[in-house]
Amino acid sequence: MGYEQLWLDYTRKVSCKEAEGISYICVKIQDAKQDALIANSVKELQEAFLGMAGSRLTLRQECGQDAGAVQAGNADGHSICLAFREGMKAEAYHLFGEKGDIVIEASDSRGILYGTFDLIRQVQMENSLHTLDRFKAPAMPMRMLNHWDNMDGSIERGYSGESFFFEKNEIIVNDRTRDYARLAASVGINAVVINNVNVKDAATWLITDRYLDKVRELSEVFAEYGIRLYMSLNYAAPMELGQLDSADPLSDEVRDWWHKRMETVFGRIPNLGGFLIKADSEGRPGPFTYGRTHADGANMLADAAAPYGGIIIWRCFVYNCMQDWRDYRTDRARSGYDNFIGQDGMFRDNVILQIKNGPMDFQVREPVHPLLGGLTKTNQMLEVQIAQEYTGQQRHLCYLIPMFKQILQFRTYAREEEDTVMDIVSGRTFGQHNCGMAAVANTGNDDNWTGHDMAAANWYGFGRLSFEPELSAEEIAREWIRVTYGNDEQVEETLMFLLMSSWPAYESYTSPLGIGWMVTPDNHYGPSVDGYEYSRWGTYHRADHWGIGVDRSHEGTGYALLYREPNASVYDDREKCPDELLLFFHHIPYTWKLRSGKTVIQHIYDSHFEGVEAVDEMAEQFEKLQGKLPDKAYRRMAGRFMEQKEHAREWRDQINAYFYRKSGIIDEKGRKIY
Ligand code: GCW
Numbered sequence: 001m002g003y004e005q006l007w008l009d010y011t012r013k014v015s016c017k018e019a020e021g022i023s024y025i026c027v028k029i030q031d032a033k034q035d036a037l038i039a040n041s042v043k044e045l046q047e048a049f050l051g052m053a054g055s056r057l058t059l060r061q062e063c064g065q066d067a068g069a070v071q072a073g074n075a076d077g078h079s080i081c082l083a084f085r086e087g088m089k090a091e092a093y094h095l096f097g098e099k100g101d102i103v104i105e106a107s108d109s110r111g112i113l114y115g116t117f118d119l120i121r122q123v124q125m126e127n128s129l130h131t132l133d134r135f136k137a138p139a140m141p142m143r144m145l146n147h148w149d150n151m152d153g154s155i156e157r158g159y160s161g162e163s164f165f166f167e168k169n170e171i172i173v174n175d176r177t178r179d180y181a182r183l184a185a186s187v188g189i190n191a192v193v194i195n196n197v198n199v200k201d202a203a204t205w206l207i208t209d210r211y212l213d214k215v216r217e218l219s220e221v222f223a224e225y226g227i228r229l230y231m232s233l234n235y236a237a238p239m240e241l242g243q244l245d246s247a248d249p250l251s252d253e254v255r256d257w258w259h260k261r262m263e264t265v266f267g268r269i270p271n272l273g274g275f276l277i278k279a280d281s282e283g284r285p286g287p288f289t290y291g292r293t294h295a296d297g298a299n300m301l302a303d304a305a306a307p308y309g310g311i312i313i314w315r316c317f318v319y320n321c322m323q324d325w326r327d328y329r330t331d332r333a334r335s336g337y338d339n340f341i342g343q344d345g346m347f348r349d350n351v352i353l354q355i356k357n358g359p360m361d362f363q364v365r366e367p368v369h370p371l372l373g374g375l376t377k378t379n380q381m382l383e384v385q386i387a388q389e390y391t392g393q394q395r396h397l398c399y400l401i402p403m404f405k406q407i408l409q410f411r412t413y414a415r416e417e418e419d420t421v422m423d424i425v426s427g428r429t430f431g432q433h434n435c436g437m438a439a440v441a442n443t444g445n446d447d448n449w450t451g452h453d454m455a456a457a458n459w460y461g462f463g464r465l466s467f468e469p470e471l472s473a474e475e476i477a478r479e480w481i482r483v484t485y486g487n488d489e490q491v492e493e494t495l496m497f498l499l500m501s502s503w504p505a506y507e508s509y510t511s512p513l514g515i516g517w518m519v520t521p522d523n524h525y526g527p528s529v530d531g532y533e534y535s536r537w538g539t540y541h542r543a544d545h546w547g548i549g550v551d552r553s554h555e556g557t558g559y560a561l562l563y564r565e566p567n568a569s570v571y572d573d574r575e576k577c578p579d580e581l582l583l584f585f586h587h588i589p590y591t592w593k594l595r596s597g598k599t600v601i602q603h604i605y606d607s608h609f610e611g612v613e614a615v616d617e618m619a620e621q622f623e624k625l626q627g628k629l630p631d632k633a634y635r636r637m638a639g640r641f642m643e644q645k646e647h648a649r650e651w652r653d654q655i656n657a658y659f660y661r662k663s664g665i666i667d668e669k670g671r672k673i674y
Helices: 036-053 067-071 109-124 175-186 201-207 209-223 252-268 294-308 332-343 401-409 421-425 453-467 473-485 489-509 567-572 579-585 600-623 631-663
Strands: 022-028 058-060 078-084 093-098 101-106 133-136 142-146 191-193 228-233 272-277 311-315 351-356 380-385 436-440
Touching: 022 036, 036 078, 036 109, 078 109, 093 109, 101 109, 109 133, 109 175, 109 473, 142 380, 142 453, 175 209, 175 453, 201 209, 201 228, 209 228, 209 252, 252 294, 272 294, 294 311, 294 332, 294 351, 332 351, 380 401, 380 421, 401 421, 401 453, 401 473, 401 489, 436 453, 453 473, 453 489, 453 631, 473 489, 489 600, 489 631, 567 579, 579 600, 600 631
Parallel strands: 022 058, 022 078, 078 101, 142 191, 142 436, 191 228, 228 272, 272 311, 311 351, 351 380, 380 436
Antiparallel strands: 093 101, 093 133
């Protein structure tokens, strides 16, 4: 086993007297032996307590009829008691200490599993167990990872090796599959899409006999950790697999084809949650070809999946990727909204629209997508990306949870109260039960799973955040550090500093004031200011000699007005628009004074110098951890920080040179600009 166990590494010893005093597990659950989740909870507790605290926990399947019999301290030591309690919410748990014993109560076995992993975290953090009293219920029903893994083993936008689900067009099920499921479940993930949303070639065949047995095997491993398996679908499957001559959602033949397919697929895979679909986007087929709407397409699939409780997740990432850069009226930022808002309320109850956090594409800074809170009668799910496609590709450190927190806290004004993105995706705003969050995954078959060791904080953090969105980014970071690297204060403080400085630093030395892009086309790594400026992708900065930015106000593309008030008026007015989004919404002269008091051009220069200084400081602080982190991890990270330092300079110098040459305005601090 060459790969690492990350935050579930039970070989790391802890100093926790209370854990040492525990000697057995008592399962007060009927038929627990048949329940794989309970069995796995027990196994996890036994391995964790033995490895970390040296206590060997024996299993007592049914001790005593009531909790009292177990809880009264026992001559042969204390226990961990697992029990069901009626009246608790699905997946919720209560973890508490009672006279030296520990109790995990839940309404279902997922709750027991989540409580188990929480207890293990408490041991890892060396917290007192006797005084525990943690009542937790996940805020949102769907907590999902989307893997963009292809069946040949490559990963679209993957930065940590190859797929561990697929190799040479075959499905892999092995120990690593189980460890993946354990890691995901331990932070509360309960749904996983195994294949890329761009479904082509062999992946189209995942829903056929060729693969169903193996998909089932994979799904069974997931099921034992409470994770539902989902697949991405090829909308044109009836043509590619069924030899029909269309995929028209209103054709009887096509509907029949899907009904039969769903019957087979759900019949063969009991733990199938449903499907994710990218349609009419970036060359993928969809209902537009037949003059039909997204609702027609999604509902047709939803009807076919409904008898089996299946969910259809339909992505809103739909835009014209054949734009003419000369055209100032078409605005990619508008397209998601314009394509879907007219169909609000037309989707079946088992359809969820999945909406990227911003209207463009996972840039380091974007406004919140106006469909979030725009749609009021449709199930909605937020899509974020922990794969760092535009934020340093897991070579640069960029802890993204602070960004996700800002998005979740954004007030949409869809109602007078409970109107934040967090409220919407938790189902509070519109009373929805099919909702939640999905993240484009950042894992691969690298030994450390995520390329950069610290990128694991984004995986861990996404899970924890989707379970408990009230946690702060700092709390999650601290927790990740302690469960991964132990409780040394210097390690904790230094890694905290690195994580918390990383997103602001990355933003500073890359693209300024919300403009985004400026990356090398296709691979999206490194600076290329004009790389996308004259392309078909709709991603322009419109810089000239006088200024920069895209006019999305009422005088421009009108995008700013897609928000509810007061957001619309704030974004529409360059005087009121927040600095960090100014160039997203407005074309602004370089000499314009920002609310910070600096001119736009001086801000560009300053932030790029400061960004590099911040990275230098991060690298310097990191070096002090030599000898304090596991050797391998230290060396891997040291290499990445070296690259980040160099690469941040490249960003700084290219951006500053570009704007100096365009504007002809000198840096008032007289620093070197090329
Ligand atoms: O971010 C862009 C990526 C594509 C991706 C697409 C999407 C899977 O560059 O690689 O395709 O978004 O989200 O569908």
